[in-house]
Amino acid sequence: MQMNFPFLNDLNESQRQAVMYSDGPSLVIAGAGSGKTRVLTYKVAYLLQSGMHPTSILALTFTNKAAREMKSRIAQMVGENTARYLWMGTFHSIFSRILRAEAEHIGYSRNYTVYDSADSKSLIKSIIKELKLDEKVYKPSMIQGRISSAKNSLITPHAYAGNAEQQKSDLHAKVPLLREIYAIYCNRCKQADAMDFDDLLLQTNILFRDHPEILQKYQHLFKYILVDEYQDTNFAQYLIVKKLAESHQKICVVGDDAQSIYSFRGANIDNILTFRNTYPGARLFKLEQNYRSTQTIVNAANSLIDKNSAQIRKTIFSKKEKGELLKVTNVYTDLEEGVYVADTIRTLHRKKQYDYQNIAVLYRTNSQSRVLEEALRKQGLPYKIYGGLSFYQRKEIKDVIAYFRLISNHNDEEALKRIINFPARGIGETTVGKLFDCAQTHAVSVWEVMSDMLKYNLPVNAGTAAKLGNFRELIDSFAAQSGELNAYEMAQSIIKATGILSETFLDRSPENLSKQENIQELLKAIHEFCEEKEKAGEGKFYLIDYLAEISLLTDQDTDQNEDNDKVTLMTVHAAKGLEFKVVFIVGMEEELFPSAFCVENARDLEEERRLFYVAITRAEERCFISYARSRFRNGKTAFSNPSRFLKDIDPQYLDYPQEEVIEKPRTIGNWDRELDMERIRFNGISSGYSFRNESSDSAMMPPPRPAKRLTKISPAETGNSTPQKCDAIPAGTFVKHHVFGIGKVISTSVVDGNAKAEIDFGDKGKKSLLLKFAKLEILK
DNA sequence: GTATAAACACTTTTT
DNA sequence: GTGTTTATAC
Numbered sequence: 001m002q003m004n005f006p007f008l009n010d011l012n013e014s015q016r017q018a019v020m021y022s023d024g025p026s027l028v029i030a031g032a033g034s035g036k037t038r039v040l041t042y043k044v045a046y047l048l049q050s051g052m053h054p055t056s057i058l059a060l061t062f063t064n065k066a067a068r069e070m071k072s073r074i075a076q077m078v079g080e081n082t083a084r085y086l087w088m089g090t091f092h093s094i095f096s097r098i099l100r101a102e103a104e105h106i107g108y109s110r111n112y113t114v115y116d117s118a119d120s121k122s123l124i125k126s127i128i129k130e131l132k133l134d135e136k137v138y139k140p141s142m143i144q145g146r147i148s149s150a151k152n153s154l155i156t157p158h159a160y161a162g163n164a165e166q167q168k169s170d171l172h173a174k175v176p177l178l179r180e181i182y183a184i185y186c187n188r189c190k191q192a193d194a195m196d197f198d199d200l201l202l203q204t205n206i207l208f209r210d211h212p213e214i215l216q217k218y219q220h221l222f223k224y225i226l227v228d229e230y231q232d233t234n235f236a237q238y239l240i241v242k243k244l245a246e247s248h249q250k251i252c253v254v255g256d257d258a259q260s261i262y263s264f265r266g267a268n269i270d271n272i273l274t275f276r277n278t279y280p281g282a283r284l285f286k287l288e289q290n291y292r293s294t295q296t297i298v299n300a301a302n303s304l305i306d307k308n309s310a311q312i313r314k315t316i317f318s319k320k321e322k323g324e325l326l327k328v329t330n331v332y333t334d335l336e337e338g339v340y341v342a343d344t345i346r347t348l349h350r351k352k353q354y355d356y357q358n359i360a361v362l363y364r365t366n367s368q369s370r371v372l373e374e375a376l377r378k379q380g381l382p383y384k385i386y387g388g389l390s391f392y393q394r395k396e397i398k399d400v401i402a403y404f405r406l407i408s409n410h411n412d413e414e415a416l417k418r419i420i421n422f423p424a425r426g427i428g429e430t431t432v433g434k435l436f437d438c439a440q441t442h443a444v445s446v447w448e449v450m451s452d453m454l455k456y457n458l459p460v461n462a463g464t465a466a467k468l469g470n471f472r473e474l475i476d477s478f479a480a481q482s483g484e485l486n487a488y489e490m491a492q493s494i495i496k497a498t499g500i501l502s503e504t505f506l507d508r509s510p511e512n513l514s515k516q517e518n519i520q521e522l523l524k525a526i527h528e529f530c531e532e533k534e535k536a537g538e539g540k541f542y543l544i545d546y547l548a549e550i551s552l553l554t555d556q557d558t559d560q561n562e563d564n565d566k567v568t569l570m571t572v573h574a575a576k577g578l579e580f581k582v583v584f585i586v587g588m589e590e591e592l593f594p595s596a597f598c599v600e601n602a603r604d605l606e607e608e609r610r611l612f613y614v615a616i617t618r619a620e621e622r623c624f625i626s627y628a629r630s631r632f633r634n635g636k637t638a639f640s641n642p643s644r645f646l647k648d649i650d651p652q653y654l655d656y657p658q659e660e661v662i663e664k665p666r667t668i669g670n671w672d673r674e675l676d677m678e679r680i681r682f683n684g685i686s687s688g689y690s691f692r693n694e695s696s697d698s699a700m701m702p703p704p705r706p707a708k709r710l711t712k713i714s715p716a717e718t719g720n721s722t723p724q725k726c727d728a729i730p731a732g733t734f735v736k737h738h739v740f741g742i743g744k745v746i747s748t749s750v751v752d753g754n755a756k757a758e759i760d761f762g763d764k765g766k767k768s769l770l771l772k773f774a775k776l777e778i779l780k
Numbered sequence: 781g782t783a784t785a786a787a788c789a790c791t792t793t794t795t
Numbered sequence: 796g797t798g799t800t801t802a803t804a805c
Contacts (some may be wrong), residue, residue, distance in 0.1 A: 062795075063795075064795090090795065091795080092795055093795095117794085117795095197794090197795060198795095200795090232795095261793075262793080262794080262795090264792075264793060264794085265793080265794060265795070364792070364793080365791070365792055365793075366791085366792085366793085367791060367792095367796095367797090370796085370797095387793095387794090421781095424781090424782080426781070426782090427781090428781045428782075429781085430781085431781090552795075571792085571793065571794095572793080573792085573793050573794070574793090574794090592792095595792055595793080596792095597792065597793095598792085611793080632796085633791085634789095634790070634791070634796090635790090635796060635797090
């Protein structure tokens with residue numbers, strides 16, 4: 001097909017082929033930084049250009065943000081008026097939309113509530129309580145996880161109870177009643193007209209399974225299907241896509257198996273690995289040129305991911321400059337790590353002219369952010385943190401939204417529980433307990449009980465009954481207004497009439513002030529929503545419309561637009577899809593990265609390695625990796641060894657520290673020795689490093705790199721106030737080390753271009769220290 | 781029923 | 796060090 005599509009010139013050969021092929025199924029393996037988004041956007045534009053109607057194209061992304069960005073780029077190419085009709089969004093948002101339209105077929109209403117994970121956890125908790133089970137055995141978060149993975153694997157409660165393997169596994173986990181909890185949980189969700197995140201996918205599958213005519217309708221509607229980040233799809237998503245593409249097989253999935261990092265959420269890397277079995281005859285396109293990073297970064301990342309067994313082989317290459325080595329730094333404590341990061345950022349900013357916004361600090365867990373944050377703040381460096389509590393998860397915001405929810409769905413019991421006594425109106429725990437018990441025994445909703453307390457024999461006194469009646473009337477009066485007022489007017493009316501407004505205004509404490517601000521922020525956001533939608537001529541924007549819009553938003557999606565020149569702090573997961581000139585990867589320690597939860601299972605370990613791969617490939621020019629010997633964790637200081645992943649990287653791409661070598665190896669018992677041998681065999685290192693004891697880092701580090709360059713020591717890089725040279729401390733000098741104390745220099749030498757000194761620390765023993773690394777104070 | 785203090789346990793990643 | 800749950804006094 002020949003047509004005028006000048007944009008094709010922007011693409012390289014493999015990108016162009018991937019864009020232009022649309023006769024059948026195709027798999028695009030897009031290495032990190034290989035222009036994946038470009039291929040997707042151009043492909044959609046190309047389809048539109050070739051005459052396909054925008055409503056016929058379904059494009060599924062991983063985040064709302066990705067969808068929004070892609071949509072606006074497509075709009076630039078083909079015009080806003082075409083782009084806006086594309087079906088483009090996350091699985092969750094697209095299929096929640098479809099579920100609203102088809103809700104009646106599966107016994108839900110079109111205004112069904114979406115329970116977030118806090119809601120579902122709270123519901124699980126109350127079920128555990130009702131069943132009089134021990135919360136210490138039936139841990140809500142664990143139950144939630146197991147139910148979630150059942151749903152993601154499309155195992156309904158009925159199938160769950162009949163599945164011998166599940167039963168065995170539950171018995172083994174000492175939670176044989178999980179199937180009861182699962183069944184009750186689903187009933188209660190249904191009763192509340194609520195779906196949790198996993199339901200959005202599960203119910204879509206149920207809809208398509210039980211209503212072939214509806215499936216057919218959407219098969220017919222979507223003439224071409226694109227899926228981004230296919231490596232992170234779970235079984236439920238896989239099957240939805242497979243069914244929709246069944247008749248025409250016009251499907252293109254894009255992804256990178258090397259960046260599959262969401263298995264904990266049910267993502268199955270096999271979906272991408274076996275794509276060509278699912279879709280016989282599928283064409284495979286590989287995008288192997290990396291346009292993002294230097295050769296050194298790409299090569300280092302390649303050498304790391306090469307250690308994984310489950311992958312589609314590919315050769316990622318960069319034609320950019322060679323660039324600097326990845327710098328590995330060892331510090332003593334997590335606090336020191338923060339100082340090191342802050343110092344280095346300061347130097348990079350001042351000397352190398354990097355903007356703060358080009359720098360990111362990536363960590364494995366959110367809890368690591370605090371020390372880093374403090375270090376940056378102390379030095380007056382601007383930063384922003386992604387993750388943690390999102391705006392919509394804050395208490396005060398959830399409270400206000402709970403009103404919205406209860407008003408539009410009286411059966412939303414999680415919302416009701418939240419606000420029945422907020423602001424305090426004298427309806428306490430015991431009353432709420434009675435209310436829920438009563439609803440349970442009569443198999444009706446709590447709202448129904450409140451509507452006719454006498455009929456259901458609710459055992460409360462007249463005063464309490466009056467309070468309950470007042471609350472019900474309050475919500476009812478709002479509900480009566482909600483058909484006339486738009487979302488913004490409703491929100492205003494609600495916070496006024498409930499007393500939320502006056503309550504926050506009375507108290508002038510700092511925390512209340514921030515609550516006030518947040519509520520104002522929420523009102524502002526609702527106002528903007530209304531204006532935008534009503535301007536676009538979509539009619540009045542009601543409360544239910546607002547709820548449908550926000551229930552699937554996450555903090556990833558809220559724009560962080562204000563003054564942009566800030567260092568970014570985030571988890572590696574959150575960094576997926578982003579890029580920065582300079583990347584710091586901190587906390588490269590065993591039990592942290594890889595996480596202690598993942599070391600037992602080879603599959604999990606490979607995922608952790610992919611996570612590290614994702615982290616490294618975020619960097620365009622410089623990558624700094626650090627690890628600490630001790631770290632404050634769970635209220636305790638824990639010692640740690642360098643991450644095993646450090647020696648998965650070919651040492652020729654690393655600039656790593658030479659640390660002190662402990663001269664007298666501890667006597668190693670046979671058991672230790674066996675363990676070490678095991679580790680060495682596993683890691684494929686056979687050098688003289690084998691018999692170090694476990695706390696020695698040498699066993700964990702790559703073998704020394706041949707002397708190549710003499711790293712210039714700058715104070716900022718070492719944290720030293722005075723650069724050390726070999727001749728500064730002749731034999732006989734007394735020095736002070738912050739760990740070993742005072743010692744006497746025996747001799748000095750130069751090894752691999754690094755100054756090294758033998759120092760006798762008396763009862764602490766003789767140590768061989770590298771001046772580049774050791775912090776020595778010269779005593780005169 | 782409510783407000784406060786003390787005890788508790790909890791931390792991987794998130795649509 | 797955090798937020799959440801429980802015990803205690805009012």
